[in-house]
Amino acid sequence: METYCGLSFMFLFCRHPLMATCEDSHLKFIQTINNSFYFEETSSAPCETELCSDAFRRREPPISMWIQSKDQKFLVLKTSGKFEFEDRTVHDRGQPDCQFEIQIYQDSLSNKYQSVMLYVCADGEKMMISCKDYKEVCPEPMDPKVLKMIKAAEHKALFRWKCISTGKYKFESTMYPGFFLAFEHVEDMPCLHKLILRHGSMDEVDESGIFYVNKCSP
Template sequence: MATCEDSPLMFAETCNDTFYFLDTEYVSRSASPKTDLCPDAFRKGKQRPNSYWIQSMDQKFLVLRTSGNFEFEDRTTHDRGLSDCKFDIQIYQDSTEHTQPVMLYACINGQKMMVSCKNNKEVSPEPMNTSGLDIINETRHKALFRWKNISTGKYKFESTMYTGYFLAFEPLEDKPCLHKLILRPEPKDEVDESMVISVSNCKLK
């Protein structure tokens, strides 16, 4: 196939039921041709997800409890090695933002339990098959967050479903020693440390 100037075209991808092609002369001139032609889409990164500990600023660990809730609690060195305390971070790519979209999930009995946003802006675990999420042709997704680096090992996670809302932790009313994972709007005139989350690679500890 060629253009009217007889420049051969190479198939690139499909997007929203449309076929896209690249000018091969452009490809030959470019070391890394841009093929992400859908600006309103997320694409899973090629790198395999790593396992991390997710901690609050007071060093409590994010845990997926048997009750089905995400909570922050103290963990012994031994208990940190349990699967309910390790979270994989899958990096995604898109063409509209500088901050990377990511998914967070724990693997429990072979099932991936995603950190997911509900319609009422609550956060809960949800089983999800990531193999069907290689490309998400949407501008937002309930399990996608943009992680923004604050300092070394410290991040804020903004929901793509609810712009301006970030993952945060707050004490349980009946058990102040425990904290639950929530979505919270970012304050305009102050720093909310409950939104600052520590991320450390399990393999490096």
């Protein structure tokens, strides 16, 4: 209740208990009773920051990044349908198979780390890094509807990332908490690494689970 020039102002707010509201509220005048003004909070359009409980809304735009292992090999999507790390020349690192889009999501829950989706374009199709099980990841075609809004507390292609130091990150699966993206040697080909999931913790120092993430340059 606020009083101004002898008049009392009373604001009545109607809010859904599971929804967040915008900082700028729209008020509709209802009536005056005994020198008091009555208003009702309204919304002319859905708020872009509103999220259903246990949901993730994408933030625009995605960021084009190179993802590298500790020995500076680049993560690429091979024609075999596998994510692997390999050496790339300055020319080859400009190819779309190693330029990953990192889509950041706004989380409706009070979590410490941001949630992201990582995908790469192959033959004109967006392919997500998706958890296959507790150990494996695989490329999976992206559903445009899923990209815009994830209506669940976890998703096979959604990871929480933490900045370890400048340009260095860890990625924890939301589908399998406690499991992180990591790289390991490809059998019989020690010069190559493949992308996997490995059990660990966000604060654990495991070089195989720390990635160098840098913005793609022309």
